[in-house]
Amino acid sequence: MLEALSVVDHMRLPPEGAGTVRAFSRIGYDLPAALADLIDNSIDAGASRVEITFFRDDHDINAVTIADDGRGMDADELRVGMQFAGKTTHRQSDLGTYGMGLKSASFSQCSTLTVVSRRNQSTIASRWSAEEIDVDWRCAVLDPTGAKAVFDDLCMKGHQPACGTLVIWERLDRLGVSADPDALNEFLSTALPRLNAHLGLVFHRYLQQGALAISVAVRHSQRSLALPRNVRPINPFGYQTSGAADYPKTLVCALPNVGTIELQAHIWPENVLTESFNLGGKRGAECQGFYFYRNNRLIQAGGWNGVFKNEHDAELCLARIAVDLPPGGIDVNVQKSALQVTAAQAQAFIRASDGGMDLPRYAEQAKEVYRAARRRVSDAADPVLVPSLGLPYGVRNAAERRLSKGGPTEKITFVWEPLEEGKVFELDPIEARIMLNREYRRAILGDAPASAADAPLFKMLLFLVVRNEFGRSRSSKKQQERLQLINELLMDVVKSR
Numbered sequence: 001m002l003e004a005l006s007v008v009d010h011m012r013l014p015p016e017g018a019g020t021v022r023a024f025s026r027i028g029y030d031l032p033a034a035l036a037d038l039i040d041n042s043i044d045a046g047a048s049r050v051e052i053t054f055f056r057d058d059h060d061i062n063a064v065t066i067a068d069d070g071r072g073m074d075a076d077e078l079r080v081g082m083q084f085a086g087k088t089t090h091r092q093s094d095l096g097t098y099g100m101g102l103k104s105a106s107f108s109q110c111s112t113l114t115v116v117s118r119r120n121q122s123t124i125a126s127r128w129s130a131e132e133i134d135v136d137w138r139c140a141v142l143d144p145t146g147a148k149a150v151f152d153d154l155c156m157k158g159h160q161p162a163c164g165t166l167v168i169w170e171r172l173d174r175l176g177v178s179a180d181p182d183a184l185n186e187f188l189s190t191a192l193p194r195l196n197a198h199l200g201l202v203f204h205r206y207l208q209q210g211a212l213a214i215s216v217a218v219r220h221s222q223r224s225l226a227l228p229r230n231v232r233p234i235n236p237f238g239y240q241t242s243g244a245a246d247y248p249k250t251l252v253c254a255l256p257n258v259g260t261i262e263l264q265a266h267i268w269p270e271n272v273l274t275e276s277f278n279l280g281g282k283r284g285a286e287c288q289g290f291y292f293y294r295n296n297r298l299i300q301a302g303g304w305n306g307v308f309k310n311e312h313d314a315e316l317c318l319a320r321i322a323v324d325l326p327p328g329g330i331d332v333n334v335q336k337s338a339l340q341v342t343a344a345q346a347q348a349f350i351r352a353s354d355g356g357m358d359l360p361r362y363a364e365q366a367k368e369v370y371r372a373a374r375r376r377v378s379d380a381a382d383p384v385l386v387p388s389l390g391l392p393y394g395v396r397n398a399a400e401r402r403l404s405k406g407g408p409t410e411k412i413t414f415v416w417e418p419l420e421e422g423k424v425f426e427l428d429p430i431e432a433r434i435m436l437n438r439e440y441r442r443a444i445l446g447d448a449p450a451s452a453a454d455a456p457l458f459k460m461l462l463f464l465v466v467r468n469e470f471g472r473s474r475s476s477k478k479q480q481e482r483l484q485l486i487n488e489l490l491m492d493v494v495k496s497r
């Protein structure tokens, strides 16, 4: 029947430029994943150092640069490198595959992408802008003299490499916040720790081996350069003592389309509150599952890829499995943040075994370690209240250590919310929160910038004053009066500012 469909003509249908760029901005990259994709390119270019700089004024982030000391590009390489899905040749040990990362990651965050590259004392530059892509995919070739000046100015000033590449993102629509200067400070105060944690995790093997150093800096147009912060490695298997004897165990698995691979099955010890366990602020239960590496770069951090039904089973929170993938065979999504495992491959994972023990049995052992620890804890005592989100990470951890002494805890968080006029704070025992009146935030902060962990002294003292009120099951008249009095005393201070 289909023979009736004969060709009568052809029409040329290149992709529509603006639509393509719009699609990239929705592809699902967040800022840390997009920057990680550019660092992949730097690693493939043999870089030992990557510097990320956010250029800001009081209201906006105006540019982000990613500078590396890799081998740089000549004119031909830059041309192919700028091309969407350009045909680049890769070694098996490279992190790049599709010829897309530079463009897709960049246009997920910005509308103008400039690449300046230096090799053999020659500096060249090219630029894509969303509008020029729309005008027949026109990529600008930039003046080499200007390219040299920009490279000299922005690529690792002070310890400039002989060759390297500088990627510049401008018109960062996705990073736009409201004109309120506090909003930008608040955004940066949460975005930068998230970025550091993500890069520290994804590249932890490179950072630990000293093969790569990554730094992040924020440069304010009217102030002196803030010191770059080095990204610290976060090893998701970085515990001191295993949670169970004889672990980690190696399970072997025959994976369809891939071949034989090894799974390193670990059981974390209970009650460890390090960055390695919560991966920079997540709940432990969210971090269970597979950690897939390709060429030492972490592709996927946790998740069971359909092998177990419940992705966040609280009882499996100590179970993590490291897998080093051979090249090819399993598809990685474009953002390089997850593996696309087929149903047959998921089945094969379940059958992975060390000869005596298979994956479900391993999961059962990990659960048993967790349950035994819970039993020990619940025999011991009622939970101790500890101050939590809303305070700086280190302060939270120290407070938990000091107050809980390893026992069970209930975490009290701080949030700025609109509250009734005249109330500085309110307790929310159901959600275990101390709500602070957003209206008085400026008065409480004084000149300090607003951030997710602002006013730590005020929050800590308030926690100490009111923590006993959380424990009471029903609010008594006496308790109401006490909280009212504290509110009034604080309100006097707020009004006097």
Ligand SMILES: Nc1ncnc2c1ncn2[C@@H]1O[C@H](COP(=O)(O)OP(=O)(O)OP(=O)(O)O)[C@@H](O)[C@H]1O
Pocket: 040, 041, 042, 045, 068, 070, 071, 072, 073, 077, 080, 081, 082, 086, 088, 089, 095, 096, 097, 098, 099, 100, 101, 102, 103, 164, 165
């Ligand atoms: N920092 C860099 N240093 C040197 N060459 C680079 C750099 N960034 C990009 N390139 C060149 O541009 C090419 C295209 O990069 P792009 O990230 O778009 O694709 P890829 O790395 O080949 O594959 P993938 O889509 O998987 O990332 C690279 O293959 C490389 O040749």
Ligand SMILES: [Mg+2]
Pocket: 037, 040, 041, 095, 096, 097, 100, 101, 102
């Ligand atoms: Mg790439």
